[in-house]
Amino acid sequence: MSNKECCSNPPIKNDHEHSHSHDSHDHSHETSDKSILQLFAPAIISFVVLIIGILFDYYFKPTWFEGWSRIILYAIAYLPVGWPVIKEAFESMKNGDIFSEFFLMSIATIGAIIIGEYPEAVAVMLFYSVGEIFQSLAVQKAKNNIASLMDQRPDEVTIIKNNQHRTVKAKEVNIGQKILLKPGEKLALDGELFSEQASFNTSALTGESKPDTKQKGDEVLAGMINLNSVAEVLVKTDYQDSKLSKILELVQNANQQKAPTELFIRKFAKIYTPIVTFLALGIFVLPYLFVEVYDYKTWLYRACIFLVISCPCALVISIPLGYFGGIGAGSKNGILFKGGNFIDALASIKNVVMDKTGTLTEGVFKVKDIQISKDFNEKEILEVLNKLESHSTHPIATAIHEYVGEQNPNLILENIEEIPGRGLKANYQGKNFLAGNFKLMEKFGITHDLNSKNFTESLIAIAFDNKFVGYITISDQIKPEASTAIAELKKLNINSFMLSGDKKEVVESVAQQLQINHASGGLLPEDKVAELKKIRSQYGSVAFVGDGVNDAPVVALADVGMAMGGLGSDATIETADVVIQDDKATKIPLAIKISKATKKVVWQNIILAFGVKAIVLILGAGGLATMWEAVFADVGVALLAILNAVRIQNMNFKV
Structure with a gap:
């Protein structure tokens, strides 16, 4: 079952796309508010008419409110929320997906209408539709958070040509042109500083809050904010080839790499949904063969309850949303996961193997x-x-x-x-x-x-x-945070190793200072591969942390390849599974903590959804649960799972 199926609310999608036009944030925000109101309008209409119907049924009890007048009023309540779902069910059938959750909800509520349970039919569809809206908003919030964390590129820049200043689109700037950057302005393209000196805020890229002072000729990157004086920058890359553009593309595409848990749930849903549909049919038909007095209304009602409960939306939405949350939490902390599969893999890592230079030492010789x-x-x-x-x-x-x-x-x-x-x-x-x-x-x-x-x-x-x-x-100097990183890995019960091409004596000296479990020096690239194989066969799964270029064979061999200095090398971004943007060694255990928290939340959602559904399914089949319990088992559990998944992005991860 696709994401589109579980949260197909085009207005949200359209507005999300609009809100990313970087030159019109205020306007897009107003449009967003308007779209959300429009999105809830059918549910509001349905709710108001449903309340009127319930008041007529149980409180005022007017004599005219029976027969066709009662059917028409509840039809008015049902159609605003029910018709879009029924329409989606037909669309899914055309595409070959018969047993979608739209089909389940349509059959269940139509069945309730057939036996005269009009208020419950409307209520089920109303709560289901509201749940779908919240699911859509949650998914888009996760995507927006990830994109807004990364997309720091201004649309326009001021170029200097023949001593004249002209504002142009950033995409139109050519390599070799000069950009004027005023205090407080954000750089749109990669280049080198042409002015004698300038200070930049790089927190949007690296998470590092202290100013970074650059000298003439130093590399400056898209996303950096000029702090004090007017600066001139010589453009060295095209807009679409900047480090930030590549990182943004990486993060936006991260959800395409599905985690094994997510892939399993999707496959499971395709099998699970038809099975429960036929079980519901069995609940309706089979009692006819075994009970003395068969009341079709009773068994149809139980079958409808069973269908509502069985909807797998809580699983199909909350699990990918959990991985979205993990990717977003990583981005917020300067860690880029290339997909949910790498979050899963990193959460299970038993050993971390690190290069020395640039990973544990400054790399400034x-x-x-x-x-x-x-x-x-x-x-x-x-x-x-x-x-x-x-x-x-x-x-x-x-x-x-x-x-x-x-x-x-x-x-x-x-x-x-x-x-x-x-x-x-x-x-x-x-x-x-x-x-x-x-x-x-x-x-x-x-x-x-x-x-x-x-x-x-x-x-x-x-x-x-x-x-x-x-x-x-x-x-070379050991990084000040390196000892903290190793200590944190030990707290996580993860073995630390260091493999380096540097002299054995140098490597052993660094390992002793940092209290690393095992260290080997004087290694050629092929020696590192052999050592990594030995570590994995002896100790289990391995993550390798290096520069991702010189150590390409080891990165490829490791269960998870992590690159330090993601902003320093295009090849690093391309080859590693996880990229640490600011070179901080403490981000290694932090990435593992985020991965473990994400996997924990995902499994909490799986257990919650399966547990509640199993209990209410049994109660429903035995006639001990009503449509209201069914609504909670479906929509209620889905919303709880979504809230739990969104929680990852608000967790305070510290090392």
């Missing part, structure tokens, strides 16, 4: 010590190293560049090659120039008298012309 043999020109060696490292995206390369400065344009390197897990190689003046770890030195037979165990920092060993030149030590 600084040159600490330089030891170059006196047989070589240190300045020349550093210039060659700087030129060679410019071909690497590793943070260590940035540290070298910051220390050495601009590249020497007269320097020529040939046959540059990256050797995975070891370092870089190039030809300089016709001779091999190597920069990497000790494994690289061993590979090329470079001898030295250093012991890697004596170093607790990252080290770049350098060789030229088959001779050991020296080394540079690079320091």
